Structures are given as structure tokens and as C-alpha cells.
Amino acid sequence: MTHLVRLQFGADGPAVTGQWADGATARRTWRDWVGLYGSGEYVVIRLTDDADGNERLLIAWEQGRLIATESDGGHRSES
Numbered sequence: 765m766t767h768l769v770r771l772q773f774g775a776d777g778p779a780v781t782g783q784w785a786d787g788a789t790a791r792r793t794w795r796d797w798v799g800l801y802g803s804g805e806y807v808v809i810r811l812t813d814d815a816d817g818n819e820r821l822l823i824a825w826e827q828g829r830l831i832a833t834e835s836d837g838g839h840r841s842e843s
Contacts, residue, residue: 773806774806
């Protein structure tokens with residue numbers, strides 16, 4: 765399984781992407797990027813995993829806030 769972290773400074777802009785086999789490293793990177801870049805109004809930072817070509821969203825940060833997490837197999841959105 766591959767864990768992907770994507771950072772975009774605009775929703776439709778180019779992305780900086782990192783990928784790791786270790787989920788803990790990917791989560792730490794996601795958290796670090798949120799701390800460094802997350803205050804930008806249009807910044808989008810997503811952590812996904814990819815198994816067999818099926819990408820699944822684990823956690824996302826958009827518009828200065830947490831918008832989605834996955835825990836216990838279900839998605840949750842923050843309002």
C-alpha cells in the first residue's frame with residue numbers, strides 16, 4: 765500500500781506530492797504541511813492511500829480547516 769500526501773495552493777492548481785509505504789510517516793508529513801502551509805485561504809492538503817489502484821481519502825485540509833477524516837471505515841466531514 766502507498767500513502768500519498770498532496771499539497772495544492774489552489775484547488776485546481778499544480779500539486780506537490782509525496783508518497784510513502786509507511787502510513788505514520790505520511791501522516792506526520794500531512795500534519796507538518798498543514799502547520800507550514802495550512803493557513804493559506806486556498807490551500808488543499810490531502811492524505812490518501814492507494815491499494816491496487818483504488819485511491820481512498822483518509823484526511824483533508826481545505827480553506828483553513830479539517831474537512832474530512834476516515835476513522836473506523838467511515839468518512840466524517842467537519843462543518
